[in-house]
Amino acid sequence: xxxxxxxxxxxxxxxxxxxxxxxxxxxxxxxxxGSGIAAHYLFKRKVYDANPLSSQNVLxxxxxxxxxxxxxxxxxxxxxxxxxxxxxWGESNVGGKLAxxxxxxxxxxxxxxxxxxxxxxxxxxxAGVEIKDAEGTWGRGCYEAQAEIExxxxxKASISVIGPAGENLVKYAxxxxxxxxxxxxxxxxxxxxxxxxxxxxxxxxxxDVEVAEPEKFEEEVKALRERIDKNFxxxxxxxxxxxxxxxxxxxxxxxxxxxxxxxxxxxxxEISGSKMASTFLKRNDGCFGCRIRCGRVVELDGRLIHxxxxxxxxxxxxxxxxxxxxxxxxxxxxxxxxxxxxxxxxVTIAYAMYLTEKGVYDFGxxxxxxxxxxxxxxxxxxxxxRGEILSEGTRVMAAKIGDGDAxxxxxxxxxxxxxxxxxxxxxxxxxxxxxACHLPHQMYNIEMGLSIKEYDIKSEDRxxxxxxxxxxxxxxxxxxxxxxITMCAFIPIKPTMMANLLSYATGFAFDAQxxxxxxxxxxxxxxxxxxxxxxxxKDDTLPSLILKPLEGGSxxxxxxxxxxxxxxxxxxxxxENGIPSEEKLKSLGLEWVLD
Amino acid sequence: MPKFFSQExxxxxxxxxxxxxxxANAAKDWEGxxxxxxxxxxxxxxxxxxxxxxxxxxxxxxxxxxDPSQVNAAFEFRGKFSNWKKLLAGEIDPIKGLVxxxxxxxxxxxxxxxxxxxxKLLVECTKQVETEF
Numbered sequence: 021x022x023x024x025x026x027x028x029x030x031x032x033x034x035x036x037x038x039x040x041x042x043x044x045x046x047x048x049x050x051x052x053x054g055s056g057i058a059a060h061y062l063f064k065r066k067v068y069d070a071n072p073l074s075s076q077n078v079l080x081x082x083x084x085x086x087x088x089x090x091x092x093x094x095x096x097x098x099x100x101x102x103x104x105x106x107x108x109w110g111e112s113n114v115g116g117k118l119a120x121x122x123x124x125x126x127x128x129x130x131x132x133x134x135x136x137x138x139x140x141x142x143x144x145x146x147a148g149v150e151i152k153d154a155e156g157t158w159g160r161g162c163y164e165a166q167a168e169i170e171x172x173x174x175x176k177a178s179i180s181v182i183g184p185a186g187e188n189l190v191k192y193a194x195x196x197x198x199x200x201x202x203x204x205x206x207x208x209x210x211x212x213x214x215x216x217x218x219x220x221x222x223x224x225x226x227x228d229v230e231v232a233e234p235e236k237f238e239e240e241v242k243a244l245r246e247r248i249d250k251n252f253x254x255x256x257x258x259x260x261x262x263x264x265x266x267x268x269x270x271x272x273x274x275x276x277x278x279x280x281x282x283x284x285x286x287x288x289x290e291i292s293g294s295k296m297a298s299t300f301l302k303r304n305d306g307c308f309g310c311r312i313r314c315g316r317v318v319e320l321d322g323r324l325i326h327x328x329x330x331x332x333x334x335x336x337x338x339x340x341x342x343x344x345x346x347x348x349x350x351x352x353x354x355x356x357x358x359x360x361x362x363x364x365x366x367v368t369i370a371y372a373m374y375l376t377e378k379g380v381y382d383f384g385x386x387x388x389x390x391x392x393x394x395x396x397x398x399x400x401x402x403x404x405x406r407g408e409i410l411s412e413g414t415r416v417m418a419a420k421i422g423d424g425d426a427x428x429x430x431x432x433x434x435x436x437x438x439x440x441x442x443x444x445x446x447x448x449x450x451x452x453x454x455x456a457c458h459l460p461h462q463m464y465n466i467e468m469g470l471s472i473k474e475y476d477i478k479s480e481d482r483x484x485x486x487x488x489x490x491x492x493x494x495x496x497x498x499x500x501x502x503x504x505i506t507m508c509a510f511i512p513i514k515p516t517m518m519a520n521l522l523s524y525a526t527g528f529a530f531d532a533q534x535x536x537x538x539x540x541x542x543x544x545x546x547x548x549x550x551x552x553x554x555x556x557x558k559d560d561t562l563p564s565l566i567l568k569p570l571e572g573g574s575x576x577x578x579x580x581x582x583x584x585x586x587x588x589x590x591x592x593x594x595x596e597n598g599i600p601s602e603e604k605l606k607s608l609g610l611e612w613v614l615d
Numbered sequence: 616m617p618k619f620f621s622q623e624x625x626x627x628x629x630x631x632x633x634x635x636x637x638x639a640n641a642a643k644d645w646e647g648x649x650x651x652x653x654x655x656x657x658x659x660x661x662x663x664x665x666x667x668x669x670x671x672x673x674x675x676x677x678x679x680x681x682d683p684s685q686v687n688a689a690f691e692f693r694g695k696f697s698n699w700k701k702l703l704a705g706e707i708d709p710i711k712g713l714v715x716x717x718x719x720x721x722x723x724x725x726x727x728x729x730x731x732x733x734x735k736l737l738v739e740c741t742k743q744v745e746t747e748f
Binding site for chain 2: 253470
């Protein structure tokens, strides 16, 4: 097979046994790569029955067929397992070098089973896997652990690690990749921690990925590069990072403020990418093969460190009423070193502030108190004091305390885009396979006027709910491919261009329609994984907290979720309880999930 | 009724900007002049150009430009005639217009993103000017 390594490496940490198996052509064509192939494998292994923090859970890490090629921004790796935060399908997409290096080493994916008796890290090479002692790095922060492993394996390696939060099974622990990127969502770091797996290092001998039709492929790559270079949003991310969106977000009412209860944040400019560019920014930083380079390197106290992006500036900034950029840079660095997802951590801490103010439960933390936030983050990572309950996320907090305002969908905390500003986010969040998730569908772009003509996806009124369930489902089907190919969600690629790239790389004949059907297949497969976990229509909902009107840019709008849900189910061919029909599953080649 | 991008229209637009207190507040620290470009399409044969100098919440000067090479503005905002009509009708927001590639911008992007609200208010000032397209 072209552009695939053709091999998957499996290691069992309980007995240290490893094996290599071939990637079947039929599986590659039907599920493409990334989280698509991971979903196929984990479903077949019945991982939906596993306790997420037990040795029965399986961590699957996959690159995609474009990883390691000249196609821009395609070194994206997918970490997939049953989520300890949500108890259903978990996945997190991450950049850095990992996906490309894994391909160069000769692997399409890693399957990690069992659990080690004591801390280990994995060294992945073209020859296979070595299980290495990690007792010396266990307990260290992510940055120090990266440096320690690098000393042992050399600089020419991609290194992924967990921090104390992952070790202590914080439900939203993340995985840090190559010092600067994070597989943040759904608690994949806790899955590694439960396996006593501190890190994964990948090295290779030569960069060699062969595509099926090199000349046509390079032509398409050139066209895509030109498209990226002319794109306003890509250029904005290059100059300002994702946080260049902060002021615009506030203007539209998209920026969550004071735990989703306020519509105007007059200090937005104080925490924005524009402010960072004129104060702390030293240079850009990017993932392997990226033309955008949205990462920020900032200088603080004489140190060059990675700066916060939009989601973090909002979740710890506007959401907690912290308007001091220097404090937010420090908080971001601390959260990354401890290894927590900054979205879930930010929302969870903001919830503690909200409950404290409301008088429901006194967590001893007030709005805007940056120093207290730093202390709470450490308590979360080490599960100490109030950190014990906060480490479980908002859903568990609400259940234990008896409050109804936890800002999550199916256990995953709501990210920093508000459905009251862009109505189709309601359907996109409520029915997403991993809970409240803003990627890769990015419905806010559609609500701002972007359209996908091939699939009739467009919005003419950001506040209307009519037709929004339909376009959210369609957009999810298309963008599902970003996590399979694998490609950064920021790339402004048209379906025909994506189909061409995939065809010229793999030799499989993709067009826009086949691409769409493939995305729909993978989306429904993950839904069926969730159905096996007990998820159905009753879980496809939004918290009432974010269905209350606000002043400001959202102009009092409240999306009609029930209308969107009905449209969404109809578009998907799901029954009224949110279960994919047998007919739909068969039409997508998924009859095997009914066995 | 003044014609869009005529000298009379630009002067009335400058008056509207200078009478808008909300804009004055949102753009109180803004410093930067603009060359606005209307690109031809089915309804317009030749391009049109206008220069507006915006400074600390006010429009200091505005005039029709015949030769854009003679103008060295800090920012250039351009789009097709049909999209300008949508912008003035409120169907497109200026930042949304950039995100969706209906308009392009040259100049310091950090400045523009920081003043997204001021840009929106600037467009709203055109509603104070009766316009013949």
